[in-house]
Each structure stands twice: as structure tokens, then as C-alpha cells.
Amino acid sequence: xxxxxxxQAEQAHExxxxxxxxxxxxxxxxxxxxxxxxxPEAQSRWHSYHLVGDVMRAGAGAAVSAHDAExxxxxxLRLHQEEGRPQPEARLGLGVVxxxxxxxxxxxxxxxxxxxxxxxxxxxxxxxxxxxxxxxxAVSGPTPVQPQTSVAQTNAEPPVMIRDPRLDQLITAxxxxxxxxxxxxxxxxxxxxxxxxxxx
Amino acid sequence: xxxxxxxxxxxxxxxxALLSGLVLPAVADQGAxxxxxxxVARERSISEWLxxxxxxxxxxAYIGTLVVSSGGSMASARVWHVCDGEQQMERVESxxxxxxxxxxxxxxxxxxxxLSRVAVAEKREALGLFPHLLKTVDAAIEQxxxxxxxGSERVAGFEADIVQxxxxxxLRFGYRIWSEKRTGLVVKLQTLDDQGRVLEQVAFSELQxxxxxxxxxxxxxMGNTEGYKVESPALVKTTPAAEGWRLAQEVxxxxxxxxxxxxxxxxxxxxxxxFSDGLASVSVFIEVYDPRHHGQEGLQALGATHALVxxxxxxxxxxxxxxxxxxxxxxxxxxxxxxxxTR
Numbered sequence: 001x002x003x004x005x006x007x008q009a010e011q012a013h014e015x016x017x018x019x020x021x022x023x024x025x026x027x028x029x030x031x032x033x034x035x036x037x038x039x040p041e042a043q044s045r046w047h048s049y050h051l052v053g054d055v056m057r058a059g060a061g062a063a064v065s066a067h068d069a070e071x072x073x074x075x076x077l078r079l080h081q082e083e084g085r086p087q088p089e090a091r092l093g094l095g096v097v098x099x100x101x102x103x104x105x106x107x108x109x110x111x112x113x114x115x116x117x118x119x120x121x122x123x124x125x126x127x128x129x130x131x132x133x134x135x136x137x138a139v140s141g142p143t144p145v146q147p148q149t150s151v152a153q154t155n156a157e158p159p160v161m162i163r164d165p166r167l168d169q170l171i172t173a174x175x176x177x178x179x180x181x182x183x184x185x186x187x188x189x190x191x192x193x194x195x196x197x198x199x200x
Numbered sequence: 201x202x203x204x205x206x207x208x209x210x211x212x213x214x215x216x217a218l219l220s221g222l223v224l225p226a227v228a229d230q231g232a233x234x235x236x237x238x239x240v241a242r243e244r245s246i247s248e249w250l251x252x253x254x255x256x257x258x259x260x261a262y263i264g265t266l267v268v269s270s271g272g273s274m275a276s277a278r279v280w281h282v283c284d285g286e287q288q289m290e291r292v293e294s295x296x297x298x299x300x301x302x303x304x305x306x307x308x309x310x311x312x313x314x315l316s317r318v319a320v321a322e323k324r325e326a327l328g329l330f331p332h333l334l335k336t337v338d339a340a341i342e343q344x345x346x347x348x349x350x351g352s353e354r355v356a357g358f359e360a361d362i363v364q365x366x367x368x369x370x371l372r373f374g375y376r377i378w379s380e381k382r383t384g385l386v387v388k389l390q391t392l393d394d395q396g397r398v399l400e401q402v403a404f405s406e407l408q409x410x411x412x413x414x415x416x417x418x419x420x421x422m423g424n425t426e427g428y429k430v431e432s433p434a435l436v437k438t439t440p441a442a443e444g445w446r447l448a449q450e451v452x453x454x455x456x457x458x459x460x461x462x463x464x465x466x467x468x469x470x471x472x473x474x475f476s477d478g479l480a481s482v483s484v485f486i487e488v489y490d491p492r493h494h495g496q497e498g499l500q501a502l503g504a505t506h507a508l509v510x511x512x513x514x515x516x517x518x519x520x521x522x523x524x525x526x527x528x529x530x531x532x533x534x535x536x537x538x539x540x541x542t543r
Binding site for chain 1: 250266268270273275276277279290292294296297298300302304309311322324375377386389402417420421424426433458460462464470472474479481483485493494495496500505507509522524525
């Protein structure tokens with residue numbers, strides 16, 4: 001029994017992960033949505049993955065807090081719904097919730113607790129790991145990349161700076177075939193896959 | 201794994217006490233190893249550096265954020281890398297500019313453009329060349345570049361050895377490479393001009409070494425072209441001799457690596473003849489001149505990449521030459537001047 005639960009949780013985890021990575025199609029996609037609808041664990045995972053993704057992309061920007069606020073609002077609503085159910089103790093006005101009735105509430109609190117733990121962990125990690133933007137700024141700060149004007153021209157005729165899409169196409173072709181460099185394998189391929197020539 | 205002998209409690213306590221005493225000698229030992237590795241770092245040849253960097257990418261799995269700054273522009277991507285000794289896989293998701301996902305399995309590359317719903321599938325033979333390339337051109341690399349260690353620095357949270365590759369002539373650029381101390385992985389790379397100014401920089405801003413990356417998952421994602429129009433560039437292998445061209449005057453250090461015919465936007469095939477000195481590469485594109493498509497001659501430079509466009513007369517025909525490479529403009533001039541029509 002315990003094992004089956006663990007398996008289910010593991011499966012929900014996998015599905016949420018795959019869905020967040022955008023790698024599910026067709027039937028798998030439908031299955032993942034169903035799992036997401038029915039499993040709080042999957043929902044929590046889904047949220048965490050998105051939060052991590054948002055943090056990775058945007059830093060601790062507005063997108064993250066908006067997303068988070070939405071999640072908290074949903075969570076509150078669900079908690080409210082759970083608490084709003086008629087409970088014998090509540091009707092008696094005892095104010096003490098017995099273990100059987102508060103089971104689901106406790107579960108939600110656990111989910112909430114885990115979620116906030118995940119948020120704290122993610123934010124903590126975000127503080128520890130500089131965001132791409134911060135690093136971009138750091139990179140552009142101390143070691144500015146010089147616009148290329150400094151290379152000595154041996155030719156007497158002054159160079160004409162040209163930019164046309166045909167040329168860009170050939171430069172791309174060069175980069176695709178230009179893997180004949182020893183630096184290409186560790187770094188060059190990644191560089192070319194990352195760098196997009198600025199559009200005009 | 202050796203079987204642990206069973207230990208009695210008093211022995212365990214004794215062992216624990218011994219272990220706590222062992223911590224200090226262990227740290228001292230690490231210091232000694234560090235000093236030894238620095239000696240090794242000083243003595244490594246260029247080929248050894250490059251091989252170590254290549255081995256690192258062949259053996260390690262990692263996830264990281266790569267930032268490229270070139271010619272005043274900046275781009276970044278999220279990178280997943282995994283290998284099982286035989287196969288190498290990579291996923292590169294652009295975080296800036298047009299959304300783009302690039303997948304690589306050894307020399308197979310698929311680039312997904314979600315906005316245009318086009319996936320370009322290609323085989324990049326050159327990617328499979330390494331490290332064989334080192335065995336054939338290492339003499340050329342050693343001949344044209346010198347390597348000098350420049351101490352160490354922290355990049356993306358990792359201690360890295362810095363090595364500078366300085367060109368011995370003005371036909372190529374220099375490089376400064378940050379190689380993670382423990383694994384050798386390239387974590388930062390700068391291309392430098394003759395004044396030592398940074399033309400281009402590629403660096404991890406964040407890196408998770410030995411990260412859990414699933415090769416199966418990447419394989420599935422790479423193969424999932426559902427909803428995409430799959431295109432493959434029609435490259436035809438040829439030889440310069442068959443096309444009627446030769447390089448009468450060789451450019452020192454550069455060897456011909458490959459020659460293809462590839463279709464261009466104008467509808468006429470272009471010849472692409474690629475050269476490399478082991479670190480930098482140059483492509484020479486040759487097309488028949490067409491005034492409707494070919495406009496202005498000149499030079500373009502963006503970061504370390506230079507392009508030279510020239511109209512030349514040869515064998516009674518007007519040709520349109522485009523030379524592209526991560527080399528100084530004068531190297532491209534040398535190529536354009538050395539080119540000769542054989543018929």
C-alpha cells in the first residue's frame with residue numbers, strides 16, 4: 001500500500017516535470033493534465049517547477065511574485081473550502097478539531113508548508129546563485145567587450161561595413177560548418193547555439 | 201566494493217577518534233595535491249589543455265546558464281549536457297532573442313524554432329572530428345600559438361585554471377580559457393585581439409556540475425518533431441579541384457578541412473571551402489556574381505567574427521567571394537588574394 005502511494009507520488013512528480021519541460025504530446029499530455037487535476041502533489045510540483053523556471057529566467061522579478069500570489073490565493077480558497085465543510089465539532093462550537101476531520105486540512109497545511117519551504121529554498125538558492133541577468137551585468141561591467149574597430153587593416157582601401165541578410169546566412173553557414181576548431185567541441189557549439197546575430 | 205569488516209563498539213569509537221584526527225592531515229594532503237596540480241598546470245602543453253577540456257565535456261553531465269557577449273551584443277541560453285562515454289547529448293534553450301531550442305546528439309543537430317514551427321535537422325560532421333583533429337593538427341596549434349598559465353579565478357562558483365593561448369603571428373586571435381580545476385571543463389572563454397582586448401566572451405554564469413540529466417528525455421525531446429516542418433540543408437560534398445579552384449598561396453597554419461556546395465537564398469549554389477588552424481576557422485564562399493543579388497563589397501565585423509566580401513574576375517567570369525572567420529581581417533584578405541581559378 002505504502003509502496004503504491006510512493007509509486008503514484010513518483011509518477012505524479014515525473015509527469016509534472018515532463019509537462020513543465022514541455023515535452024509531453026497527445027495522450028501523455030492529457031494524462032498529465034488529469035494527474036495534475038487530481039493530485040495535490042503534482043500541483044505542488046508543477047508550481048515549484050514553474051517557480052524555478054521563472055526565477056531562472058526572470059530573476060526574482062514580478063513574474064515570480066505574481067505567480068506565487070496566484071498560487072497562494074488558490075491555496076487559500078481550497079483551505080477555505082476544506083474548512084467550510086460542515087464538521088460536527090464546529091457545529092458543537094467546541095473549537096477543537098478532531099484528528100479524523102482535520103486530516104484533509106492537515107494535509108493541505110502540509111502541502112502549504114512544503115510549498116513555502118520550496119519557495120524559501122528556491123529564493124535562498126536564488127540569492128546564493130547569481131541570476132543570469134546579474135551576471136550579464138557583471139560580465140559587461142568589468143570586462144566590456146569592445147566593438148570591433150581595433151583590428152589593424154593591412155589593406156590600403158578603407159573597409160566598408162556591410163550588413164545584409166544574405167551575408168548573415170553565409171555567416172550562419174560558416175558557424176555550422178566551422179566546427180573544425182578544437183575549441184568548438186567544448187565551447188564553440190554552445191556559443192553558436194546561444195548567440196543570435198542581432199537583427200536589424 | 202570491498203566488504204567492510206565487522207567492528208565492535210570500542211573499535212568504532214576508536215576509529216571515530218582517529219578519523220577526527222585524520223581531518224587535519226587530510227586537509228594538508230589536499231593542499232599538497234593542489235600544489236602538485238599547479239605544477240602540472242604550468243607544464244601542460246596546448247594539446248594537453250585542449251584534450252583535458254574535451255575529455256571533461258565527454259565525461260561530465262551538467263546544467264548551466266551560458267552568457268555570450270560579442271560586439272556589444274549579449275545572448276544567453278540554458279544548457280543541458282549529458283554523456284555516457286559513447287554518446288554526447290546537449291540541449292540549448294535560448295533565453296534571449298527569438299525562442300530557439302537546439303539539440304545535439306554527437307554530430308546530429310536539430311534546431312527547433314517554435315515561432316516559425318520549423319525544425320532544421322542536420323549532420324555536422326566536423327563535430328565528430330575531435331579529438332582526432334588534435335592528433336593531426338596539434339603540431340600546427342603548437343607552432344602558431346603559445347600557452348601560458350595565468351593563475352586561477354572563480355567562475356560560476358567553481359575554481360578555474362586560466363590559460364592564455366597567444367598567437368605567434370598576426371593572422372589569428374588569442375584566447376583566454378578558464379578551465380574548471382577538478383574536471384577541466386571550459387567555464388569561460390575569451391577571444392582577444394592583438395592588443396589583448398576582449399572581442400568576445402562565452403561564460404557560464406551559473407553551473408551545476410554532475411547534474412542529473414536524463415539522456416532518454418533529451419532523446420525523446422530531440423525526436424519529437426510533431427507539429428514542426430522538418431528541413432535539412434542540402435549539402436553536397438565536393439572538392440575545390442572539381443570546382444576549378446585552388447589556394448595558390450597558402451595562409452600559414454590553415455589547412456583545408458572540408459568542401460561543400462550549399463544552396464543560397466539567391467537560388468544559386470555557393471561553394472563553401474572551410475579551413476582551420478586548429479583553433480580558428482575560416483569559410484571561403486564562392487558564387488558566380490549576380491548583380492540582382494550581390495550588392496556591396498566590404499568588411500563586416502561583429503565580435504571576433506569577421507566577414508570580407510569581394511567581387512573578383514577569374515577565368516573570364518565575375519565571381520562573388522564571401523570570406524568568414526573568427527580571425528583578423530588581414531587573414532581573410534590573405535585567403536582572398538591566394539585564391540586562384542584553375543580553368
